[in-house]
Amino acid sequence: MPQKRFLLQESEIPTRWYNVQAEMPNKPLPPLHPGTHQPLKAEDLYPIFAEECSRQELNQTDAWIDIPEEVLDKYKSYRATPLVRAYDLEKALDTPAHIYFKNESTNPLGSHKVNSALAQAYYCKREGVKNVTTETGAGQWGAALAYAARTFGLEAAVYQVKISMQQKPYRSMMMRTFGATVEGSPSMSTRAGKDLITQNPAYSGSLGSAISEAIELATTTPDCKYTLGSVLSHVTLHQTIIGLEAEKQMQQAGEYPDTVIACFGGGSNFGGVAFPFMRHNFNDGRTTEFIAAEPESCPKLTRGEFRYDFGDESGYTPLLPMYTLGHNFHPANIHAGGLRYHGAGTIVSQLIKDRLMTAVDIPQTEAFRAALLFARTEGIIPAPESSHAIAATVREALKAKEAGQQKVILFNLSGHGLIDMTAYDAYLSGDLQDYKVSDTEIARNLQDVPQV
Numbered sequence: 001m002p003q004k005r006f007l008l009q010e011s012e013i014p015t016r017w018y019n020v021q022a023e024m025p026n027k028p029l030p031p032l033h034p035g036t037h038q039p040l041k042a043e044d045l046y047p048i049f050a051e052e053c054s055r056q057e058l059n060q061t062d063a064w065i066d067i068p069e070e071v072l073d074k075y076k077s078y079r080a081t082p083l084v085r086a087y088d089l090e091k092a093l094d095t096p097a098h099i100y101f102k103n104e105s106t107n108p109l110g111s112h113k114v115n116s117a118l119a120q121a122y123y124c125k126r127e128g129v130k131n132v133t134t135e136t137g138a139g140q141w142g143a144a145l146a147y148a149a150r151t152f153g154l155e156a157a158v159y160q161v162k163i164s165m166q167q168k169p170y171r172s173m174m175m176r177t178f179g180a181t182v183e184g185s186p187s188m189s190t191r192a193g194k195d196l197i198t199q200n201p202a203y204s205g206s207l208g209s210a211i212s213e214a215i216e217l218a219t220t221t222p223d224c225k226y227t228l229g230s231v232l233s234h235v236t237l238h239q240t241i242i243g244l245e246a247e248k249q250m251q252q253a254g255e256y257p258d259t260v261i262a263c264f265g266g267g268s269n270f271g272g273v274a275f276p277f278m279r280h281n282f283n284d285g286r287t288t289e290f291i292a293a294e295p296e297s298c299p300k301l302t303r304g305e306f307r308y309d310f311g312d313e314s315g316y317t318p319l320l321p322m323y324t325l326g327h328n329f330h331p332a333n334i335h336a337g338g339l340r341y342h343g344a345g346t347i348v349s350q351l352i353k354d355r356l357m358t359a360v361d362i363p364q365t366e367a368f369r370a371a372l373l374f375a376r377t378e379g380i381i382p383a384p385e386s387s388h389a390i391a392a393t394v395r396e397a398l399k400a401k402e403a404g405q406q407k408v409i410l411f412n413l414s415g416h417g418l419i420d421m422t423a424y425d426a427y428l429s430g431d432l433q434d435y436k437v438s439d440t441e442i443a444r445n446l447q448d449v450p451q452v
Contacts, residue, residue, distance in 0.1 A: 003087055003378075006249035008080035014244040015067055017237045019056075020275040020347060022063040023282050026354055028233070028346040029321035030058075032308060037452055040318055048218060048226045049234075050123035056234035063279075065237065067119075074118045074151065075241065078107035083249035088377035090397070097400040098255060099393060101413045102246045102273055103380070109147055111140035111383065111415030112269045113229055116238035117148035120227040125152040131224040133157040133217045135185065135210030137164050137265070138338045138385065139171025140415050141229030146180035156180040159187065159213045161340070163204035163333045170419045185210035192216050192314040207265075207341045208313035208327055215316045230266030230338075231311060231320075231345045239272025242412060247276050250410070257288055257410035259396055263388040264292035264301065264359065265338045267345035273412040274357070275347075281356070290357035292348065293392035295339045295367070297332040297435035300325050301352055301359035303442060308452040309343055319452060322349045325437070326445030332435035334364050335423035338385045342445075360395070362388045363434040368427040370394050371417070383415040384423050 021027055030039035045054035056065065067075070086099040104112035124132055132154050136142030142158040149156035158175050162184040165172055172182045185205045186193040192212035196203055203209075211228075218226035228235055250256055260277050262270035270292050280286040294301055300323045309324040311317035324343040331340040344352070351357045371387035373394070374380065382390060389411045400407050417424065426432050 004085050005082040006252045007082060008245060008248055010076055012248060013076060013079055014241050015072060016064040017067060018240040018244060018276050018279065019059060019063055019065055019237055020271070020278060021060040021233060023279055024350065025282065026350060027060050028350045031346065032319040032452065034310070034315060034317070034319055037319070048215060050120060050127050050129065050225050052123040053120060053234045056237055057232055068122060071119050071122050079241070080245045081106050083246055083253070085253065086378055089374060092373060092377045093394065093397045093401065095397040095401040096404065096406040097397040098406070098408045099397060100250070100253070100257070100408070100410045102242055102410065103413050104242060104269070105380065105413055105416035109140070109144045110418065111144065112239060112242060112272060112412070113141045113144035114148065115241055115272070116229065116235045116268065117141070117144035117227070118151065119238040121145070121148035121152045121154055124225050124227070125154060129154065129223055129225045131155045131157065131221060132227050133214045133224060134227045134229065135159050135207055135214045136229065137161045137207050137340055138383070139164060139168050139175070140338060140383070142180070142182070143171055143174040143178070145227055145229070146175040146178035149180065150178045157217060158182045159185040159210040161185055161205040161207060161210050167335060167422060168419055185213050187213060189213070190216045192316070196313065204333060206313060206330055211312035212314035212316050215312060230268040231341070231343070233345065233347055235268050236271035236275070236345060236347060239268050240275055242269070242272040243274060243276030246273060246410065255408045258407040259289045259291060259409045261291045261293060261389050261392045261396070261409065261411040263339060263385045263414060264294040264344070265341050265385065267348045269412050269414040271345070271347060273410070278356070291392055291396070292357065292359040293388040294359060294361050295334055295388060296361040296363045297334050297437060298325070298340055298342070299361040299437065300342060300344050302361045305446055306349060306353055307446070307449050309449045311343065319450060321346050323352060324449065325442055326449050328448050329445045334435065335384045335420065335426070339388065360392050362391045365427070365432055365434050367391045368424070368432060380413070381417045381424070382413055383417045384420055386414045389414070
């Protein structure tokens with residue numbers, strides 16, 4: 001049976017983002033000032049973020065926030081992205097489940113990250129900012145931010161996790177092609193980086209270390225703001241255009257998801273696809289299940305603790321109420337660089353705490369096994385991050401087969417893997433291995449979490 005791609009007309013593209021904080025049964029606890037431990041106000045974030053992003057971060061009142069016309073115009077160059085019924089994957093699994101995927105890999109940057117990059121760059125430009133800086137793991141966010149900065153006439157500096165820079169050199173080349181400067185993190189260009197290298201000269205980096213360096217640069221450079229690719233609430237807000245489109249497209253398909261799945265690093269693509277559907281659980285009596293798929297080697301949702309912790313390794317960020325493995329956690333060098341983060345965003349952490357969603361951890365080799373199945377049935381090579389969502393989808397589809405249950409599964413294909421072929425080569429050569437963090441290591445890192 002041929003695949004059907006459910007597309008929206010330009011006039012049907014959403015014009016507002018959905019702010020799930022306004023409708024959650026229990027709203028997230030407030031971020032705290034790292035010095036005073038008092039709840040943050042929006043103006044406390046102004047030295048780091050664009051002012052509008054700071055206000056969006058703490059907005060727990062307005063369920064709908066207008067997308068600026070300038071951002072919407074940029075969205076229309078690549079949106080709506082397709083919703084696809086994965087008939088061949090269903091056939092290969094011999095499952096009665098109907099599997100749909102939202103294909104965020106079709107834009108020129110190859111991942112969902114550009115949805116927030118354009119918004120953050122626009123707000124910085126409107127505020128008179130001239131320079132933006134950020135961190136990136138596998139490089140999808142760094143490439144998206146480099147492009148968005150160039151689009152709005154800003155200069156960009158990116159700190160890429162050192163091990164990911166070595167694994168995926170083409171992504172740093174993409175960033176430089178768009179005009180950004182790129183440093184491997186930890187680097188010798190910041191105090192935070194120098195301290196980390198002094199402590200461990202062989203340290204291959206983490207998203208936490210790269211965040212520390214980017215924030216230090218932003219706060220010590222005139223006319224410079226920090227931009228973030230995941231974790232924080234305003235980033236997830238911008239990504240909800242994914243789920244809002246998918247909702248309309250599922251209506252075209254005449255179905256509604258029983259289960260929504262996405263990979264999980266900090267929460268941007270998960271929240272982007274899940275939160276618009278979640279509001280119907282809150283308000284309309286729907287019972288959709290939501291599953292976040294994280295790596296077994298970085299299991300903050302499944303094995304972390306709900307604590308106030310720093311979002312970065314050096315303690316520059318506010319204290320966030322999150323499920324965390326400890327801000328000093330050093331994840332294994334898996335190829336899903338975008339998922340190697342110690343904590344979860346505050347919204348998802350509260351939802352997990354309230355049992356309104358669940359999480360699973362996926363071994364690296366299982367993710368790549370699912371990725372090959374998807375590539376060979378659907379003709380798309382997925383990013384290693386997205387492959388975790390595919391693996392979780394395969395699990396759910398096989399459960400439906402065992403139960404003889406015809407259910408509808410929607411997952412977010414957050415990006416393609418065409419710049420990740422060294423990872424596929426390693427898997428096909430038998431050189432990839434699984435990493436499972438010990439309880440002892442988790443307990444040791446949690447000892448360094450502030451007592452709040």
